[in-house]
Amino acid sequence: MSLCKSKFGAFSKNLLAKYTVCPQNRVRCGTTEVVGLVLGAYLADNDPTSDVTLTKSAKAFDDRVNGRLCEMIYASGQPPKKGEIRTFYGLDKSFNAVAVIGMGDECVSYDKREMMDEAKELIRCTAGLGVRTLQDNNRMDIVFVESFGHAESAAEGAAMAAWVYQDLKSDDSQMKIPKLELYLDCNYTAWQIGLQKAAAQNLTRQLTETPANRLTPLAFAQMAVDVLGKSNINVDVKMKRWAEMKGLGAFLAASRGPNTKTNPQHIDSVLIGKGVTFDSGGLCLKESKDLKFGKTNMCGAAMAVAVLRAVSALQLPLNVRCILPLFENLPSACAYHPGDIITTTNGKTVVVENTDFDGRLSLVDAIAYACHYDPRFIVDVGVMNKECGEALGQAATVAFSNSDSLFEQMRAAGEHTGDRLWRFPLWEYYTLEASYTTDMQSVTKSETADATNPNESYGAPCTCAAFLHEFVPPGKHWIHLDTCGVARSDGTTWQYLRRGSSGRPTRTLVEFFASLACHRK
Structure with missing residues (x-):
């Protein structure tokens, strides 16, 4: 997506033909399903005394619940700093739990010294932390994740965080793996590309474990x-x-x-x-x-x-x-x-x-x-x-x-x-x-x-x-x-990777081949 708009051309066309309904219209779920939602919030200079700035999707949800989300954030104490999370219940009948993750300062981008697009990595970590928290504390059937402005990165972080190696555990001792959905964003192609990259890394992790x-x-x-x-x-x-x-x-x-x-x-x-x-x-x-x-x-x-x-x-x-x-x-x-x-x-x-x-x-x-x-x-x-x-x-x-x-x-x-x-x-x-x-x-x-x-x-x-x-x-x-x-993750350095096999650098290799396809075109 970022290297060449057309590098996933055939894949994108097939998805657009398959999905003609914007995901925001598919939020309503069955009454028996346990559903979670992952949203983000910024703090200027990561200062907890600053006012909270909600992401675009979080602001839309706050409007939907008549401002109760912001009220709950301030009522819970200091707003969440970068990497901190607040989980709220009963805000909306469509979601059993809503996780709001602090994202720190909104002004992050490519960092030449770190050799990384820190905005995309922040999105992966935020989505991953939200999904892991909801998954660990609640037996979620579905978790909706906002795009945070880059659906591909959000999908990567969410899908890698939800993965757990439990092939050899009995059914009653296994952790529930929720279905992941994109919330209030129609960039479904980018979301699916991110899920495919995460699935590749998760397959590496599964085989290694x-x-x-x-x-x-x-x-x-x-x-x-x-x-x-x-x-x-x-x-x-x-x-x-x-x-x-x-x-x-x-x-x-x-x-x-x-x-x-x-x-x-x-x-x-x-x-x-x-x-x-x-x-x-x-x-x-x-x-x-x-x-x-x-x-x-x-x-x-x-x-x-x-x-x-x-x-x-x-x-x-x-x-x-x-x-x-x-x-x-x-x-x-x-x-x-x-x-x-x-x-x-x-x-x-x-x-x-x-x-x-x-x-x-x-x-x-x-x-x-x-x-x-x-x-x-x-x-x-x-x-x-x-x-x-x-x-x-x-x-x-x-x-x-x-x-x-x-x-x-x-x-x-x-x-x-x-x-x-x-x-x-x-x-x-x-x-x-x-x-x-x-x-x-x-x-x-x-x-x-x-x-x-x-x-x-x-x-x-x-x-x-x-x-x-x-x-x-x-x-x-x-x-x-x-x-x-x-090859292995300590479970804390990257919020989207649990302890054990990391599967790295699978996504880098996938992106490398995608860039080759782009240059060939």
Whole structure:
């Protein structure tokens, strides 16, 4: 919407043909349904002594109830500051509960220093906080959410906030997931686009939260067939014999531990998603405190499936491919060892320093194999290095790229979605130069092989990216996204993300592909 008015053209036309009634005329609901409403209110300079300024939709509702909304806000004490909420009951017979969220100062926009459109992010957080509060405190059947001036962002925040992973809970212990509706705004197309983006991120969250014993490589492949097949996307599942014929030695070595079959799966897309459905570290076993997050190592593949489904749902005119190397990294008598030398699909040999760095091995084969399709560019995504989280926290996804233009497109998408990227260097230092300390390993300086999959060292995210870059053909544009720092949410930093898997940066990738479709037109 913000990057190009026509980028969702076919999707928009279909919606306009389907919905001919303005949503404001569909407010009346059944008497047995529990219905909530989310509205906003501004405070100048976020000062509680200032007068409240209601949003356009909140003002319309206040007029509808003869000014009782403003009366209740002032009667409840100081007006809500940014991020605070007031919930009122009995204001209108159509709504069992009305949540008013403080939005602070009205004068917010794009912040160059923060590299974010703060107005849109404020809307996501406001909508998310309102929906979460009504959902947690009331068993809502329907929650109406105003647009706050940008229906797409409101839909994103509301839908992500309402999502809860409870697939394995009994019915009587599950939280009710309300139906979300747009209130007093006819921009239904933007609302639906936001819901589709949120649905993509929620699918990533759902798959990442699924226990590894239920989402094995084969189960993941079957899920991809089921989910993407419904979107008329061709899914081709390849087994171990195919990988052997294609010479995917790095992928086969990393997946040798478990007895489950391996699946380097490719679909029409441009994404490569790391798909380690459980990563124990192999023979270089992780510490027990880290093992509980072993299932998170497949979030890159989950994201690829979710993004691909969204690209289809939004009817983006793109011809793309996707490769998902799926396996588990477990210790066994068949597992690969530190010191092993393996041959990748492009003929390069790699010496293994640490079996816990299995994801890199699967990705290098996927990158090299992807070049057979001669794509314009390659995008790979996955949880790779914990140092990314230590450096940036949950603030941004770490990106490496050999193309300034490709990174700028991805960065712009992150500014629009509020899910930012920060670029780390891809200097030759990390590939060629020996360090001042033996704790730093070179990617290409090996006495026994063409390349080294480096052990833990200073600059680990950069040496990891340098290792992957060795398998990108000269002149081919490539970007690597390390999601280790953003893969999980603490439940408080973003009001629209509950504690657990975050699904980030799914929406940024969807927006990135939407911008490509826009530029193509």
